[in-house]
Amino acid sequence: MSEILIKLSDDVSKDPIGSWRTGDIFTAREDGFKWGTEEVPPIFLVVKLPGIPLSQLQPMLVGWNNVDGDIYRQRLWMWDGEKFVRKSDGIIRTVGQLQA
Amino acid sequence: MTTTVIKSIKPAGGGDYSSLNTWESANRADLVSLDQIRVAEVYSGGNALLANTYIVLNAGWTTNPTHYIEIRGATGEQHQGIFSTSKAYMEYLDPAHSEIIEIYKDARITRMQCRSDLYSIYAAPAAGHEVYVDQCICIIAATSNLIRGTVYNAGAGLVTVRSSVVLNNGSGGGWGIACLSTGPVNSYGNTIVAPNYAYHAMAAGSDSQDNYLSAGTCYHGTIVKGDHDATSNNEATTPALRSIAYSTANFVSVTLGSEDFHLNPTSVLRWGGVDQAGLTTDFEGQARHSPPSIGADDDPSVILTVDSVDGVTASEAISRVGNIPVSILEGLTVSESVVRLVTALCGSADGISIYDSPQRTLTVIVTASDVTTFQDLASSIRTAFLGVYDGVEAVDRSPEPIDGMMSSLLQGQKPFVAIQVAYPRIEIRVR
Numbered sequence: 230m231s232e233i234l235i236k237l238s239d240d241v242s243k244d245p246i247g248s249w250r251t252g253d254i255f256t257a258r259e260d261g262f263k264w265g266t267e268e269v270p271p272i273f274l275v276v277k278l279p280g281i282p283l284s285q286l287q288p289m290l291v292g293w294n295n296v297d298g299d300i301y302r303q304r305l306w307m308w309d310g311e312k313f314v315r316k317s318d319g320i321i322r323t324v325g326q327l328q329a
Numbered sequence: 330m331t332t333t334v335i336k337s338i339k340p341a342g343g344g345d346y347s348s349l350n351t352w353e354s355a356n357r358a359d360l361v362s363l364d365q366i367r368v369a370e371v372y373s374g375g376n377a378l379l380a381n382t383y384i385v386l387n388a389g390w391t392t393n394p395t396h397y398i399e400i401r402g403a404t405g406e407q408h409q410g411i412f413s414t415s416k417a418y419m420e421y422l423d424p425a426h427s428e429i430i431e432i433y434k435d436a437r438i439t440r441m442q443c444r445s446d447l448y449s450i451y452a453a454p455a456a457g458h459e460v461y462v463d464q465c466i467c468i469i470a471a472t473s474n475l476i477r478g479t480v481y482n483a484g485a486g487l488v489t490v491r492s493s494v495v496l497n498n499g500s501g502g503g504w505g506i507a508c509l510s511t512g513p514v515n516s517y518g519n520t521i522v523a524p525n526y527a528y529h530a531m532a533a534g535s536d537s538q539d540n541y542l543s544a545g546t547c548y549h550g551t552i553v554k555g556d557h558d559a560t561s562n563n564e565a566t567t568p569a570l571r572s573i574a575y576s577t578a579n580f581v582s583v584t585l586g587s588e589d590f591h592l593n594p595t596s597v598l599r600w601g602g603v604d605q606a607g608l609t610t611d612f613e614g615q616a617r618h619s620p621p622s623i624g625a626d627d628d629p630s631v632i633l634t635v636d637s638v639d640g641v642t643a644s645e646a647i648s649r650v651g652n653i654p655v656s657i658l659e660g661l662t663v664s665e666s667v668v669r670l671v672t673a674l675c676g677s678a679d680g681i682s683i684y685d686s687p688q689r690t691l692t693v694i695v696t697a698s699d700v701t702t703f704q705d706l707a708s709s710i711r712t713a714f715l716g717v718y719d720g721v722e723a724v725d726r727s728p729e730p731i732d733g734m735m736s737s738l739l740q741g742q743k744p745f746v747a748i749q750v751a752y753p754r755i756e757i758r759v760r
Contacts, residue, residue: 234347236354248388249354256348256379263342265351272355292381303350303382 230260231278231286235308237271252307257286276308331396333366337403341374349377349384349400349419357389360396370403371417371441378419378429383445385431392435394459400430401439408442410494410613410626411589412466418442422470433484437461440614444468446499449479454486454512462490464612464625471498471585478507478529480514488514492612494590494625497523504529505544516540518608518617520590520624522575527560528552539602541624543575557603559623570623573597591626598623 234255239248249255255273258264264275278286293302337344338352346352352369360367371377378384386398402408402417409416419429419441428448430438435458442465443449449467452460462480469479479497481504482488488508495505505523508514513535520541521527527544528537530552538555542548547560559570575583579596582589590612592599602621609617611627618627 234351249350255351258342258347262347265339265342265344265346267336267345267355268347268351273351287380290380 231257231281231283232260232262232264233257233276233278233286233289233308234264234268235274235276237274249303250307252309253304254286254289254306254308256290257283259283331364331366333368335368335370337372338369338377339372339374340377341372344372348379350379350382353384353386359391360398361391361393364396366397366399368399368401370401371406371419372403373406373416373418376414376418376420378421381421381423383421383428383430385433386436387431387433390434392458394435394457397435397437397459399437399439400441401437402441407440407614408466408612410466410591411587412442412444412468416442418444420444422446422472432460433458435459437463438465439463440465442466442468444470446470446472447477448481449495450481452480452482452486452488453484453510454482454488456485456512458484458486460486460488462488462493464491464610464614465493466612467493467495469497469499469503471500477501478504479523480506482508482512482514482532483510485510485512487512489607490514490516490519491608492518492610492617492625493520494588494612495519495521495523496588498585499524505542506530508532508535508550517605518602518611518621518623518625518627520580520626522588538605539608539621539623541573541579541598555603557601557623559598559601569597570601590624592622592624 234257236249236251236253236255239250260277264273267273268275289304289306291305293305295301336346336352336356338346338349340347346355346369349369349371356367356369358365358367390398392398400419406417408418412418414420417440420443421429422444423446428451429443429445430450432438432450432452433454435454436452438450438461440463444467446469449469450462450465454460460482467479469477477497477499479495480488480490480493490506497503497505502525503523504525505521505527506514506516506519507526507529509529509531511532513532514530515536516528517537518539521543523544525545526549527542527547528535528540528549530550533551535550535552536555537548537552537558540555540558541560542558542564543561545562547562547564548554554564554566556566557570558567559565559573561573561575563571565571565573573579577583577593579593579598580589581591581593599622600618600620602623604619604621608621611617611622612625615627621627
């Protein structure tokens with residue numbers, strides 16, 4: 230079982246380089262990892278993914294580089310953040326963690 | 330009054346944040362309006378950066394030189410002068426593209442280890458903004474084949490690098506400290522090693538002092554060379570500081586991948602510098618000697634705190650000193666400290682006795698059975714207690730001058746040197 234940490238809100242800036250946007254997956258960890266005490270809503274959310282090994286999540290953690298090799302976005306892939314947040318908003322605000 | 334807001338970064342979990350990325354993302358703010366300094370204290374337990382990422386201190390931050398961002402190793406989690414992934418560090422290794430941090434605002438990187446394949450620290454502060462790199466180990470790894478600077482200023486503001494190791498092990502002919510824009514990069518008390526240019530500064534006014542530089546070309550550009558810089562070639566201003574070998578003659582290890590830039594006690598770099606404003610500690614956070622050593626390391630002085638020594642031999646006394654602050658003995662164990670102290674003091678504990686008095690006066694008496702040993706011991710003790718002593722009165726109470734004692738010894742009598750040190754609290758600094 231794995232857990233992922235995702236962004237629940239865009240950074241202050243819309244500057245894509247170095248910014249994290251809603252739905253971006255910061256990282257994935259083994260189940261039971263002690264996330265930071267400030268890695269909680271409304272900025273962050275932990276999603277538990279039963280049955281998904283950590284290795285399968287690695288492709289979701291690659292960056293989006295431009296043709297020069299510079300980072301354009303922190304992550305190439307993202308959780309469907311807007312829909313996800315909208316549908317799970319009540320749970321997020323009360324629990325702070327989701328189990329898929 | 331400016332408030333300092335400190336958050337813990339624990340890659341192994343259990344802190345305020347588990348990575349610098351999440352901290353940076355959540356803490357962007359106008360520090361000037363808030364009247365704040367924001368600090369990320371990094372702990373050991375893994376890379377403080379998330380996989381395939383670096384951090385950018387730019388959009389969302391408002392800073393000035395007194396309201397800045399700081400990333401620093403947490404106390405007890407900081408490097409000990411040698412790169413180690415068991416200490417606080419940030420790293421992104423990717424020969425195709427990788428740098429650790431881009432800094433466009435006022436920021437300080439302190440007591441951190443930074444390793445990458447491109448730029449270890451890329452700074453581009455605007456005019457009027459300042460970046461400081463203090464007591465860090467900045468490395469471009471051997472996997473890099475790019476021509477880049479290990480610490481690089483691409484902006485119009487000021488970058489200052491102090492008491493740090495700047496090591497470019499790449500095969501691409503890269504640089505150590507560099508600036509190719511209009512902002513200078515000052516370098517004080519650093520050990521800089523690179524394949525091409527050690528210090529490559531095209532901006533006017535880049536200032537240099539107390540550095541050790543080793544490269545094909547040590548200086549390139551418009552650098553104001555310090556007269557207490559030392560170079561591996563003949564570029565140093567002061568002739569005596571030229572051709573200082575990048576070898577174990579001066580450093581503990583220069584083996585690729587396991588470099589250890591602690592100075593050898595016999596190195597000419599030791600205490601070969603000149604006092605410099607702001608250069609107060611070496612790369613391990615130890616107080617600099619006055620005058621300082623050239624390069625990132627200062628020492629190998631040992632500070633021993635003795636609270637009670639009462640008429641036992643030196644080795645016994647030292648072994649009984651259970652209150653040696655190990656932290657100021659560079660992380661050595663007590664037994665290692667004893668060996669180092671005794672060796673540094675006189676090469677042997679034999680023939681030394683230490684007496685303490687109720688008047689808080691420490692007396693060190695040296696006797697020996699032959700002239701050579703006696704001279705060596707007496708010289709070491711005199712140097713240690715009278716020549717290097719700081720802030721405590723030390724008086725030579727020997728019964729007769731050293732030459733007279735030599736005569737006594739030759740005549741079969743047992744001479745001695747007695748040095749009395751009056752102390753409020755003994756802090757013995759030994760070469």
